[in-house]
Amino acid sequence: MRRRMLLAAGAATPLPAQAQDFYASGTRERALRFTGSDGAALVGTFVVPRKSDLQYVPGVVLIAGSGPTDRDGNNSYLTDRIDLLKQIAERLGNAGIASLRYDKRGIGASTPRPRGSLALQENFFAWSNFVGDVQAAHAELLRQPEIKGYATAFLGHSEGGLLALAAAAAMGAKRPHAMVLASTPGRTLAEIVLDQIDRNAPSFAGEAKRVIAAIAATGHVPDDVLRELQSLFPPYGGLFLKAALSFDPAAPLAATDNQCLLLHGGADRQVVPLADIQPLIDVLSTRVSGGEALVVPNVSHNLKTLVTPVDAGFAGPLSPVIADKLASWLGRLLGA
Secondary structure, eight states: OHHHHHHHHHHHSOOOHHHHHHHHSOEEEEEEEEEOGGGOEEEEEEEEEGGGGTSOEEEEEEEOOSSSBOTTSOBTTOSSOOOHHHHHHHHHHHTTOEEEEEOOTTSTTSOOOOOSOHHHHHHHTOHHHHHHHHHHHHHHHHHSTTEEEEEEEEEEETHHHHHHHHHHHHHGGGSOSEEEEESOOSSOHHHHHHHHHHHHOGGGHHHHHHHHHHHHHHSSOOTTOOGGGTTTSOGGGHHHHHHHHHOOTHHHHHHOOSEEEEEEETTOSSSOTTTTTHHHHHHHTTSSSOOEEEEETTBOTTSBBOSSTTOOSOSSOBOHHHHHHHHHHHHHHHTO
16 A cells, blocks of 8 residues: 555656655665475565565565575585675665575574474475475565565575476466576586585595485485585485485476576586586577576686685675676566
């Protein structure tokens, strides 16, 4: 009602230039709490352009990558502040696009990992629940009064891109209009993980293959995983890993018709261009709706510009090339 009153007033009497400038620039944010799959409580941050006081705006669900990564894109295993999703939210907000980012289940302010039996924990972290959480976040985005419901998108980083693909495929005609897959692999995670281990810790390659085979066969993580690999294969991750490791991202991309943008850093050491992403690029060329792919030199897995040859690419601002492409591509498609 408040927005309608403002619009009506604006139609009769133009706003003063100072008021127009105020409403046209900047963002505000609010915390949101919503129910995810299987009743889990998810907590997120909604960033909305101030111009939403005068008009409806498009919205994007931001989906974090693997491990203990929170709504801002920070991982508790790392000392550096990454803030990738926070930076993306700020850039999109200033381009007239709202966003909802949330703490994954078991992370941050969302429902923590349950105590009790291993089976209870495995079920809590099942792949299907993470996919359901993405859908729940999209439904929560649509509930916000500032959002125009026909102009939404998913943006998933790394493993978050796989969840975006799975959720979009499951939603059918109700899927968002657009999808951004950032640093997202085009091959199965099993292949990606084994290649990473071959590159960085080849002495553990045989053990990793054994564990992955056991998970695929039983849906459970063996109880004798080497300590060095337990962060990759936590005891409670069996059901999640059974599905995630075998998930072929090219198949759901081929089966969906929403617009898609692939974003990658040319210096990504986790999902290596072009070997790890070529299957997604190949699929884009066969889709009726097509899509775009951008690989930016000297940019890391976390979409940060490397400043030295040994820079890990965790800290620092979002690559300006990536930021500008995101804002222009989504703005054009969603009508920001």
